[in-house]
Amino acid sequence: MSVTSLSSLATLLNHQIRLAARPVGLPRPTDWSHTTEAVAEPVQGGVVLKTLALSLDPAMRGWMNEGKSYIPPVAIGEVMRAGGVGVVIASRNDRFAVGDSVSAGLGVQEYLTLNADEIERSGLVKIDLRTGTLTQWLNVLGMPGMTGYFGLMDVGQPQPGETVVVSGAAGAVGQTVGQMARIKGCRVVGIAGGAAKCDWVVKELGFDACIDYKAGPGAVRAGLKEHCPKGVDIYFDNVGGDILDDVLAKINRKARIIICGAISQYNNTTAVQGPKNYLSLLVNRARMEGIVVFDYAERYHLAVAEMALYLKEGRMKSKEDVVAGLEKFPETLLKLFNGENFGKLVLEVATR
Ligand SMILES: NC(=O)c1ccc[n+]([C@@H]2O[C@H](COP(=O)([O-])OP(=O)(O)OC[C@H]3O[C@@H](n4cnc5c(N)ncnc54)[C@H](OP(=O)(O)O)[C@@H]3O)[C@@H](O)[C@H]2O)c1
Missing domain, CATH: 3.40.50.720 (NAD(P)-binding Rossmann-like Domain)
Known part of the structure; x- marks a missing residue:
C-alpha cells in the first residue's frame, strides 16, 4: 500500500468542467460550468489519480444529448465524461502504486478519487510508457x-x-x-x-x-x-x-x-x-x-501488442494534435467539428 502524504493531498484543488446545459447544435460556452473542489482522500481499496492528458472525442457530443444510446448521457451538473491518461498520486489498493501511469475514465478535471467499485467501472488500467508515449496511449494504442x-x-x-x-x-x-x-x-x-x-x-x-x-x-x-x-x-x-x-x-x-x-x-x-x-x-x-x-475490451491487449510492434518497427505512425490547458476544453472540443484538429485531439492538463 502506498500513500502520498495526506496533508499534501489536502492542499490540492481540483478544477473541473461540468455539463451545464444540453446543447442545441454546436456546444456553446454557456453549456459548460467551471467548478473547483477539494481532492478527496482515498478509502481502503481506493486511489487518487492526477490527470495528465484527456482524449477529446466526437462521441462527447452524443453523450451531451438526452436519450438512449450505447451509454447513458452525461447528467446536467455532472463532470464531463472523458477518457484520459494520468498518474497515481495516492493509493490504498495493492494493485496500484504511487507513480504508476494509468488510463481511465478520468472526466474533464485535474484529479479523481476512486473507491474499489469505481476503479472497476472507470476501466482503470496501468499503461507502460516503454510501449508508447502518453499521447500514443490516447491514439493508436488507446x-x-x-x-x-x-x-x-x-x-x-x-x-x-x-x-x-x-x-x-x-x-x-x-x-x-x-x-x-x-x-x-x-x-x-x-x-x-x-x-x-x-x-x-x-x-x-x-x-x-x-x-x-x-x-x-x-x-x-x-x-x-x-x-x-x-x-x-x-x-x-x-x-x-x-x-x-x-x-x-x-x-x-x-x-x-x-x-x-x-x-x-x-x-x-x-x-x-x-x-x-x-x-x-x-x-x-x-x-x-x-x-x-x-465490446472488444477483453481483446484490447492483443491489438495493443500488434500495433505497438508496428510503431516500433516504423511500419505505423501516430499523430496527435495536443492543446494545453484544462480551461481550453470547451473551445478545443469544437476543433473536431470544424476539422481544425490534425491527428488525434488531446488536451494536456498537467505534466508529471
Ligand atoms: N463506434 C465507436 O466505438 C467509435 C469510437 C471512436 C470514434 N468513433 C467515431 O469515429 C469517428 C472519428 O473519430 P475520431 O476520434 O477519429 O475523430 P477525428 O477523425 O480525429 O476528428 C474528427 C474529424 O472529423 C472530420 N469532420 C468533421 N466534420 C465533418 C463533416 N461534416 N464531414 C466530414 N468530415 C468531418 C474532420 O476531419 P476533416 O478535416 O477531414 O474534415 C475532423 O478532424 C467519429 O464519427 C467518432 O464518433 C466511433
Missing part, C-alpha cells in the same frame, strides 16, 4: 486505435488486394484504419478535408490516394472513380451524410461497410440524414454493420 483495429479487422475482414476506403482519414480512428489496411495488403484510399491532410496520409502514412472532399461539388464521386478503379470492397465510415451515399454507389459485390460514426450529423438540429443509396446493399449482396469499441 480507444480510437482499438476502434479502428477491431472495426476493420473483425467487421471488415480485409483481404490482400481489396480496396479499402476510409473517411476522416487523417483523424484518430482513420489513421489507424488506413495504416492497418495497408499492412494487411489492401489498396487504401482516404477521404479527408483539405490538401494538407490528404498529402500527409499519402506521403507519411503510405495511403495509395486521398480524396479532398472539400475540393468542390462532386469531388468525392470523381475521386472514387479515379482512385478505386476496381470498386470498393470495404468502406470504414466515420462521417456519414453525403459521403456515405457517394461510396455506396461504388461498392462491390459482398462489400462490407463499417458504421463507426457520422460526425457530419452530430450537431444537426434537424433529423439525421440516412443513406439514400442503401439499395446498393441489396444489388451487391453487401452488408453494413455498426461497431462499438467497448
Whole structure:
C-alpha cells in the first residue's frame, strides 16, 4: 500500500468542467460550468489519480444529448465524461502504486478519487510508457486505435488486394484504419478535408490516394472513380451524410461497410440524414454493420501488442494534435467539428 502524504493531498484543488446545459447544435460556452473542489482522500481499496492528458472525442457530443444510446448521457451538473491518461498520486489498493501511469475514465478535471467499485467501472488500467508515449496511449494504442483495429479487422475482414476506403482519414480512428489496411495488403484510399491532410496520409502514412472532399461539388464521386478503379470492397465510415451515399454507389459485390460514426450529423438540429443509396446493399449482396469499441475490451491487449510492434518497427505512425490547458476544453472540443484538429485531439492538463 502506498500513500502520498495526506496533508499534501489536502492542499490540492481540483478544477473541473461540468455539463451545464444540453446543447442545441454546436456546444456553446454557456453549456459548460467551471467548478473547483477539494481532492478527496482515498478509502481502503481506493486511489487518487492526477490527470495528465484527456482524449477529446466526437462521441462527447452524443453523450451531451438526452436519450438512449450505447451509454447513458452525461447528467446536467455532472463532470464531463472523458477518457484520459494520468498518474497515481495516492493509493490504498495493492494493485496500484504511487507513480504508476494509468488510463481511465478520468472526466474533464485535474484529479479523481476512486473507491474499489469505481476503479472497476472507470476501466482503470496501468499503461507502460516503454510501449508508447502518453499521447500514443490516447491514439493508436488507446480507444480510437482499438476502434479502428477491431472495426476493420473483425467487421471488415480485409483481404490482400481489396480496396479499402476510409473517411476522416487523417483523424484518430482513420489513421489507424488506413495504416492497418495497408499492412494487411489492401489498396487504401482516404477521404479527408483539405490538401494538407490528404498529402500527409499519402506521403507519411503510405495511403495509395486521398480524396479532398472539400475540393468542390462532386469531388468525392470523381475521386472514387479515379482512385478505386476496381470498386470498393470495404468502406470504414466515420462521417456519414453525403459521403456515405457517394461510396455506396461504388461498392462491390459482398462489400462490407463499417458504421463507426457520422460526425457530419452530430450537431444537426434537424433529423439525421440516412443513406439514400442503401439499395446498393441489396444489388451487391453487401452488408453494413455498426461497431462499438467497448465490446472488444477483453481483446484490447492483443491489438495493443500488434500495433505497438508496428510503431516500433516504423511500419505505423501516430499523430496527435495536443492543446494545453484544462480551461481550453470547451473551445478545443469544437476543433473536431470544424476539422481544425490534425491527428488525434488531446488536451494536456498537467505534466508529471
Ligand atoms: N463506434 C465507436 O466505438 C467509435 C469510437 C471512436 C470514434 N468513433 C467515431 O469515429 C469517428 C472519428 O473519430 P475520431 O476520434 O477519429 O475523430 P477525428 O477523425 O480525429 O476528428 C474528427 C474529424 O472529423 C472530420 N469532420 C468533421 N466534420 C465533418 C463533416 N461534416 N464531414 C466530414 N468530415 C468531418 C474532420 O476531419 P476533416 O478535416 O477531414 O474534415 C475532423 O478532424 C467519429 O464519427 C467518432 O464518433 C466511433
